[in-house]
Amino acid sequence: MNLYDLTLHEVHEKILEKEISAKDLLDSVFDRIDKVEDKVNSFITITKEKAHEAANKIDKKIAQGETIGSLMGIPMAVKDNICTKDVKTTCGSKMLENFIPPYNAEAYERLENAGAIMIGKTNMDELGMGSSTENSYYKVTRNPWNLDMVSGGSSGGSAAAVAAGEAFYALGTDTGGSIRQPASFCGIVGMKPSYGAVSRYGAVAYASSLEQVGVLTKDVYDCAIILNYLYGHDPKDSTSLNIVHDNFIEGLKKDIKGLKIGIPKEYYGTGIDDEVKNSIKTALKAFESLGAHIEETGLAYSEYSLPVYYIIALSEASSNFARLDGIRYGYNANDYKDLDDMYTKSRSQGLGEEVKNRILLGTHSLIDKNYKTHYDKAIRVRRLIKEDFDKSFQKYDLLVIPAYPTAAFEIGGKIKDEAAMYMGDLCTVPVNVAGVPAMTVPCGYNSKGLPIGMQLVGKHMGEATILRAAYAYENNASYTKLKPKL
Amino acid sequence: MRYETVIGLEVHVELSTKSKAFCSCKNEFGSEVNTNCCPVCLGYPGALPVLNKKVVEYAVKAGLALNCDISLYSKTDRKNYFYPDLPKAYQISQDDMPICKNGFIEIEVDEEIKKIGITRIHIEEDAGKLLHGAGDEDYSLVDFNRAGVPLIEIVSEPDIRSPEEARLYLEKLKSILEYLEISDCKMQEGSLRCDANISLRPIDEEKFGVKSEIKNMNSMKSLERALEFEVKRQTEILLQGEEVAPETRRWDDAKSITIAMRAKDKTYDYRNFPEADLVPIVLEPEWIKEIKTNLPELPDFKRNRFVKQYGIPKYDASVLTLSKDLSVFFERCAKDYKNPKAVSNWVMGEVLRILKEREQEISNIKFPPEYLRELIDLIDEGLLNSSAAKLVFEEMFDTGKEPKTLLDKLGLKQISDEDAIGELVNEVLANNQESVEAYKNGKSNALKYLVGQAMKISKGKANPKMINSMLLERLED
Amino acid sequence: MDKGYIEYICSLAKLEYDEENSDRIIEKIKAFDVYAEKLADIDTNDIKPLVNVNETINVMREDAVMPSLERNIILENAPEKLYGCIKVSKIIE
């Protein structure tokens, strides 16, 4: 058995029992990285030296008898759009190739303060724009279950690192599925928190009103541990909620008898792979056997979620990324004739095609003549979508939908089926539009041996319920125990 | 053809909070470049704004003092444009829901009260400062200390009808803001900045003419002069049957002209939309009421009180209350004094004169107002005549010392001794026979001349009243 | 929707306008508009905008000063700097 194959809570037990040190763990993880990183390409930056220094400190503290918290001395990875003090934060973009933030993102800082050991920054689609991590300026991250397949995105590096045993867990961000979809492709657990539950401070904003920092873990229990640290008010983020959250670990142990699960039919239509449907069907049977009630339902406004999502996301992005102008930080084209030329060249050379296209669409949505039909219309329909979810949660404790219509697709081979592409967006983005929490849990494998994921969607701040159901399911089905062969 | 001038002013006021609008950096003028900056005000990726409570309080104070409706619900928006002094490439401002609306300011034009409407007041953040070399450098430099400093923008209705009215409006506005103690209002330092929209239209015409926007007016005087120049320029264009170009123009104070900066034909599309990193501002009516109750006495109210309480002319009261500091200075001098008009004369005369001459602010005066009162007492007691008093005053202004001390030091104590005065009078009468004759022949002006001569000999120290009466006595003999 | 329009939004976004690529962008925007058009089905006249799903209000901080960044840190990240300032192309006003 290799240490890197264990879960966060398993290695924590070993540290607690003084069976192993933080250094042992780090060595194991770096051995693993040496072996597989060339194949998987999870990382943009590896901070080996820093990690060793941090592990040393932790081992000293442990030797001095300091109380050992659940994260202490355990290696983890951070998506490269989450700012880390004195460590390059590139967002997968040439634009930020040399950007070194003088501050930590709040989410990361909470973990660091709890003794987490960061081993590196993970690859991602440039600025979060993409769903395969093929759209990084630096490299393509491969799926540990099959290196010809994508890892998903935009948090593909984080998902692959955790699945490949290169980190015990990883932080990601989710604007429209960027944690849940790669988690599904890589056969791990991924959580997109309720909007306002986790501070966005220091997470490079793509679409401010849609995204949250979340976590990708090996199993549900680990996820509960991390969420206990991440959740809670941050005065530096005006949208961070000032409310007390449940202790997620305590909630895990309760059973799910009587839990009401809704199955919104809109999410199971054409485009959803039969193997995915069957896996979820089996999972729902498991839920029933655990005492949950399953019922078909509907979310009538679902089809509108997509235009609403794209208009809002791209509008906000066009404004959020305008600051990438090559003046205070970032890429600066050095052959320009005047100010305007400097702006245009720096941005055009520093940003990738996909990003530029999306910025143009966002700009188009915000100009005076389109504002009413695009942005303003979208934020009004957004209310209806949210109310649709609210209504549903008056009846159900959870909704279960596919994490994605298929398992991971091939690198370089876009999905050709338009219905599948459409359903791909539909599975993940409505959750961000409504601001509710959702978790991907592995629920089977397809005929090619690739993981399949399902999503448990909860009401706003209903994470405890999601975790409890996911934990019960995981103990019943135990898909999270399987590892890719690398 | 005769034309009517139509002017509207947009005034940006830097609020004198301790910290910036959306981050905790120091809000301070004149710090070393780029030392009051953080990830938030530099627009670093991932940094987020949090609104300073004081900014809302100050904006509401301004709104109440300017007779506005205070919005119980308002929000912030992003105004998107690229400029090197604008770190995020958008300015956090308020677009369609400003915090205050529909107010007015009263100004006095030709002894009549005129109301100038205020369309709106909104909260926004300032940009950094661009420093341009004097010579032919091929670069500009950016200092971000000012980036994120809180501003309120006060937009007037196009109710202003002359450059003079524009100045009166801005003077009154500045005065009110100073009373509220929410801004330094220093035009030179840029904490009060004014842009003017000005157009002409034929008298009796309702439709507005094409306007130009004038920028870079750094004092009350340059505002008035720039607008006077514009009135002339636009009139000439219209009289020639041509059209005024819609453009932004810059006032060049040295050349005393406005210069075209850029055309205004295509309005820039700022893509305003709600700022999702901040949340709406919802005000409690109770809180607004509390602020209203605690507003300080404002200039108009104080002016009326001065007229009533001190019996000084309305004109004096207006001048004295326009500046808060001046009004306080006056009141500390005039308190419990039998002749406030004398104090008013001193403050409006010598005090304002010397401040102007020395280019100083009332707040920097070295001596306490009570010293001026002591000086006036000395005159009343006959220990100083008015010309000597002016010398003492100047010395007091420069040194900050007590008038009594200075009086002795300067040897300016008034000569009121009967024998000494008698000697002086004798001397003058003996040396000015012609004038004596003239007086006796009915030329009463000759007396004034003789008094003047006596004062001259005494180097201004003689008591002029005593000289006058003693001279009369002798001449009538 | 023509090339002139693409050039215009490129100039707003400070992105290079590429004549050759502009037809592709036009197609993308057209497809996007068709997508957005769907929302016209819904009458939103009485629906208030929703920007923040939590509809939080009044998040403010006290007016207190905290330390700023060291200037050398700011300058380290800046591509061009001079005299403690960030240097940019000459701006003519």
Ligand SMILES: [Mg+2]
């Ligand atoms: Mg403004």
Ligand SMILES: [Zn+2]
């Ligand atoms: Zn700051």
